[in-house]
Amino acid sequence: MTTPASPPAALAGRREWTALGVLMLPLLLVSMDVSVLYFAIPFIGRDLAPTATEQLWILDVYGFVLAGLLITMGALGDRIGRRKLLLIGAAAFGAASVAAAYASTPEMLIAVRALLGIGGATLMPSTLALIRNLFRDEGQRAKAITLWTAVMTAGISLGPVLSGLLLEHFWWGSVFLINLPAMLLLIALAPFLLPEFRSPSTGRFDLASAALSLATVLPVIHGIKQLAKHGPELVSFLTIAAGLLIGWLFLRRQRTLAHPMIDLVLLRQRMFGGAILANVIAMFATIGFAVFFTQYLQSVRGMSPLESALWSLVPSAAVLVLAPLGATLAARVDRAYVMSGGFLLACGGFLWLTQVAVDSALWFVLTGCALYAGGIVVAMTLANEMALGAAPPERAGAAAAVVESGTEFGGALGMAILGSVGAAVYTRGMDGTAASAAVRETLGGALAEAARLPHDQAVRLLAAAREAFTDGLGLAAFGAAAMMLGAAVFSYTVLRRRKGSTGSELGAALATSGAPTRSTG
Numbered sequence: 001m002t003t004p005a006s007p008p009a010a011l012a013g014r015r016e017w018t019a020l021g022v023l024m025l026p027l028l029l030v031s032m033d034v035s036v037l038y039f040a041i042p043f044i045g046r047d048l049a050p051t052a053t054e055q056l057w058i059l060d061v062y063g064f065v066l067a068g069l070l071i072t073m074g075a076l077g078d079r080i081g082r083r084k085l086l087l088i089g090a091a092a093f094g095a096a097s098v099a100a101a102y103a104s105t106p107e108m109l110i111a112v113r114a115l116l117g118i119g120g121a122t123l124m125p126s127t128l129a130l131i132r133n134l135f136r137d138e139g140q141r142a143k144a145i146t147l148w149t150a151v152m153t154a155g156i157s158l159g160p161v162l163s164g165l166l167l168e169h170f171w172w173g174s175v176f177l178i179n180l181p182a183m184l185l186l187i188a189l190a191p192f193l194l195p196e197f198r199s200p201s202t203g204r205f206d207l208a209s210a211a212l213s214l215a216t217v218l219p220v221i222h223g224i225k226q227l228a229k230h231g232p233e234l235v236s237f238l239t240i241a242a243g244l245l246i247g248w249l250f251l252r253r254q255r256t257l258a259h260p261m262i263d264l265v266l267l268r269q270r271m272f273g274g275a276i277l278a279n280v281i282a283m284f285a286t287i288g289f290a291v292f293f294t295q296y297l298q299s300v301r302g303m304s305p306l307e308s309a310l311w312s313l314v315p316s317a318a319v320l321v322l323a324p325l326g327a328t329l330a331a332r333v334d335r336a337y338v339m340s341g342g343f344l345l346a347c348g349g350f351l352w353l354t355q356v357a358v359d360s361a362l363w364f365v366l367t368g369c370a371l372y373a374g375g376i377v378v379a380m381t382l383a384n385e386m387a388l389g390a391a392p393p394e395r396a397g398a399a400a401a402v403v404e405s406g407t408e409f410g411g412a413l414g415m416a417i418l419g420s421v422g423a424a425v426y427t428r429g430m431d432g433t434a435a436s437a438a439v440r441e442t443l444g445g446a447l448a449e450a451a452r453l454p455h456d457q458a459v460r461l462l463a464a465a466r467e468a469f470t471d472g473l474g475l476a477a478f479g480a481a482a483m484m485l486g487a488a489v490f491s492y493t494v495l496r497r498r499k500g501s502t503g504s505e506l507g508a509a510l511a512t513s514g515a516p517t518r519s520t521g
Helices: 014-032 041-048 052-080 082-101 106-134 138-167 179-193 207-230 234-256 264-268 270-300 305-311 316-330 335-353 362-390 393-430 437-441 443-450 455-494 503-510
Strands: 196-198 517-519
Touching: 014 082, 014 106, 014 138, 014 179, 041 052, 041 106, 052 082, 052 106, 052 196, 052 207, 052 393, 082 106, 082 179, 082 196, 106 138, 106 196, 106 362, 106 393, 138 305, 138 316, 138 362, 207 234, 207 393, 234 264, 264 270, 270 305, 270 335, 270 362, 270 393, 270 443, 270 455, 316 335, 316 362, 335 362, 335 455, 362 393, 362 455, 393 437, 393 455, 437 443, 443 455
Parallel strands: none
Antiparallel strands: 196 517
16 A cells, blocks of 8 residues: 655745745844954953953853753743744843943853853744744755855854954944844844744643753863863863763653653654764864864964954855755755765865965965865755754754754864864974973964064074964864764765655654644734
8 A cells, every 4th residue: 555645845935035034133143142252352351351260251151051051942942932932032132232232340241141142042943943844845945954054154254253343443342232233123023924833732841851951061061162271181071071960861851751852762863863963073173173274364374363354254155155056966866965075075175274384375275164164064054954854843943952052062072172182283393392381382372472582582483383283283174074074974874865764754753743833923
């Protein structure tokens, strides 16, 4: 007996595509807020005089809170409605932006940055989950997620550029006030363009699971970042271990709940769990190597922060070309093959960068970065689409939150591991010099020391330090290339469609209830 073919999904029209444009506003700003303070910190330091510890918290607390609450907010959106959560988050994000702009003490700015993280945690999974609901057709959804990924990537790159331009003309609070017009526009348009979606059978919101998920993610992310900054320390490993132990308790609780915050059955599915893993590896390489690229432009080539930020936008041109091309190819052949090709292209880009020297031509460096950036965004776009396509629509919020949490974890892990590799090579390269401990530890320490030395000694010190740093960059690029090659093999062998099984069918098999409740009010 043959099973009748399911009717084709309804195509999205002008209203849905306009709604997608509205959803890009919060996504762009939330991703920009990760990096927008890079240039503003010196001005904040002059006005608010934070201690070194307070300055670190001003920079990091936003990302910590955002990462820690993604899973909670994704599950909450499934229960109360994704549009409602999006509007609540937009209002909170806008209000916190105003408060941050006029913060008068370091403590106040830290607290408000934490509130911005809460608002961002409501916005990120809501935008991705609503895309899952707005675009039921697989081809259209792939195009929408391509745009979503490109905007998120562009936001992280544009943050420092926008910050530098604003600080040329205004005070440091302007980097926060730029959020306000977009959030007001979102609040005004979303009720008319975005239909409400909520799951009809999600049960009560489990506060214990919310607390456990927060207590899992925060220590793990914090511990990994401390490893990246300070190297192997017992307290960092203990922090990560504590987070993993709480994560085990969290997973145990999910198994006992009738309506868990994370569907473990879905997570074990090849198309969903495999796509999440591919995304983690992609962000591992992207964020882990970004630190080297920025330092190379500023500290090796001597560019100003704003100049280096502008040059770092050049590889985005490859993203704009390759991301749509990847989506088009994925409509004709198995997505796993295109993902594998994207990872292989990224592998080639990183291998290219292993040949970078202190005096390499700028076009040579930017070409390698364009290759890996374009390849990774192709792979990430398809991984995001594969993960959301495998999830039933009523669980899109929780699924989107898991996707976002994976990207945060992968980025932190990449910074720690690739950063440690580069630091070890740099230190070994400087061991043969009669330099102080600070000089042997970081390139920044070498630059500071050189400023106090006579000219001839400074030139010799800087030449050795820049050579050692570039060697570290090359080995980090080789490590990233190896990860990309592994991801390519994984995508090709594990994520291929099997006969009689597609991502949509897997998602449908997991659904325990009907379609999500939808209203236009």
